[in-house]
Amino acid sequence: MDIGTAKPSPEELSLVPHHLINIVNPGEGFSLAQYQRLAYRAINDIQQRSKLALLVGGSGLYVWSVLEGWGIPQVPPDPEFRHSLEKKAAKVGEDKLYQQLMKVDPVAGQRIDRHNIRRVIRALEVQRGTETPFSQLQYKEAPPFNALIIGLTADRVELYHRIDLRVDEMIRQGLVDEVGKLVNMDYDSNLPAMSSIGYKQISMFLKGELTLAAAIQQIKF
The missing domain is CATH 1.10.20.140 (Histone, subunit A)
Known part of the structure; x- marks a missing residue:
């Protein structure tokens, strides 16, 4: 799932160590608690080497669970x-x-x-x-590190324009083929990974439920 997730390119990955990329398959369950635990482990490892960890979002839910030290109920999925x-x-x-x-x-x-x-x-x-x-x-417990939070903002019109360009570029790079390969590998469209934005709409297109133009429009909006 490289294109639809905007995964860093092999060239970008070679420039600096990245963590928690390519660690689960699309059909595997991966909970917030698992992410938080692995993120803390990676941050600790980086700090032990006297390096600076950069936590890059991504989903705000996952980022804040690490930054605010959320207590997450250990109830397995049913x-x-x-x-x-x-x-x-x-x-x-x-x-x-x-x-x-x-x-x-x-x-x-x-x-x-x-x-x-x-x-x-x-x-x-x-x-x-x-x-x-x-x-x-639910509770919060301060994590064992200090964090500087940097948020980027942009004019809303410019932001929407960039989103449109990004979606068009993902289609150009082969998002339809990427989703098609996942479907052919028997990854069900109801899986959490396959129901994320982009993958869900292209899956609907491949099943004949949307035109490609309508799928692209839904991804953008």
């Missing part, structure tokens, strides 16, 4: 339970599932975007596995 809730959401709507979360854990419900079905399901999964509200199991 594929059968998750699938049942996904089917329920598809049948009766995402809002019904969100209301289910609000009944058992309104604090978590207020923190989680009602349209982020994956996080809603995870909160319900943790509550079911521990019989404790997800929100009561």
Whole structure:
């Protein structure tokens, strides 16, 4: 999954050591807790060598879990339970599932975007596995390092223009072929990796559910 993730090129990877790249296959589960644990291990290793670690996002959820030292409930995924809730959401709507979360854990419900079905399901999964509200199991503990946070900003019009150019470039580089190869390797389109932005829309195009133009438009917006 090189093109759709904007993975650094082999030339870029050769310039400076990179960590946590090419460590799992698309079909493997990879949780926030696993990422956090491996990130801390890599940062510690870098500091032990008197080098400076750069944590580059990526998903804000994963970055903040490291920077703020989130306590993450050690509840293993339950594929059968998750699938049942996904089917329920598809049948009766995402809002019904969100209301289910609000009944058992309104604090978590207020923190989680009602349209982020994956996080809603995870909160319900943790509550079911521990019989404790997800929100009561969350805490923050300062990590064993200091961090300087640098955020880049841009004019919104310019930002959207750059996104459009990036998507067009990914298509030019062969995103359709990349997704097609993954599908031919039997990676299901419902996998978390295959349902991420770009891969989901191109998968829908390959299944005849979208035109290529519509898929590209959805990726951009």
